[in-house]
Amino acid sequence: MSGRFSGKVVVISGGSRGQGASHAERLASEGAAVLCGDVLDDEGRATAARLQALGHDVTYQHLDVTSSGDWATAMAWCRTRGRLDVLVNNAGIIHVNPLTEERLEDWNLTLTVNATSVLLGMQAAVPLMRETGGGSIINVASIFGMAGAEGYIAYCASKGAILAMTKTAALELAKDKIRVNSIVPGGVSTPMNENEPEGGVVPLTPLGRRAHVSEISGSIAFLASDDSVFVTGTELIVDGGYLAK
């Protein structure tokens, strides 16, 4: 399939559903070969089958982002395609508890799945990106990494860590022509927040709604493509105006 990502190879973590599945569809529709990795294997296989039926080059593979071994398996798949151009570190979990009640076990799990995973993903991807002359890494943060949110102490810490890691990685990898940026979504309608009370962030969002997943995918495609060739070490906020106040 021809398009902006024709001949490019993309890995998307958390690609079984929600935003990750939408990003896979968008990048594949512009010509990319996409590997979706997740721990939801049945959903991931179904997503890949749905996108393949549309003519897209999308493969599902089990990828627990907290496992270095699983990242190595993902990179082995990329080597069968000869390269890796784009990594979207999208997998994440939400965890709600006020700081006075936070349990170390839940804190550690949230930090490991949301933030340590980004380190592991970048460590896995960089050698192959270096071999093929560069790439684009997009780390999915959140408005809750830039602003406080009552009850979300661990989630906020994990997303803030992503913003900081992104800047350091961008500095270290610029010489390799590897760009590293964060995307900062506001509320997005996905299974992650379908049970949020009172519309979650919607009342605080000037545009008055959550984003559709495809509205985040457009910004992912921008950061993944050469349209953003001079953009590195920064955040792209896609939040319906939430952080403007």
Ligand SMILES: NC(=O)c1ccc[n+]([C@@H]2O[C@H](COP(=O)([O-])OP(=O)(O)OC[C@H]3O[C@@H](n4cnc5c(N)ncnc54)[C@H](O)[C@@H]3O)[C@@H](O)[C@H]2O)c1
């Ligand atoms: N939905 C929102 O409002 C919102 C807002 C800002 C940021 N985000 C972030 O966007 C990203 C995508 O979330 P979403 O909204 O699509 O929610 P989602 O729950 O639909 O998708 C998250 C995906 O990550 C996967 N995942 C969880 N743990 C994993 C692990 N250990 N290894 C591999 N995959 C794992 C899940 O199985 C799921 O498929 C997350 O990082 C989330 O924190 C979401």
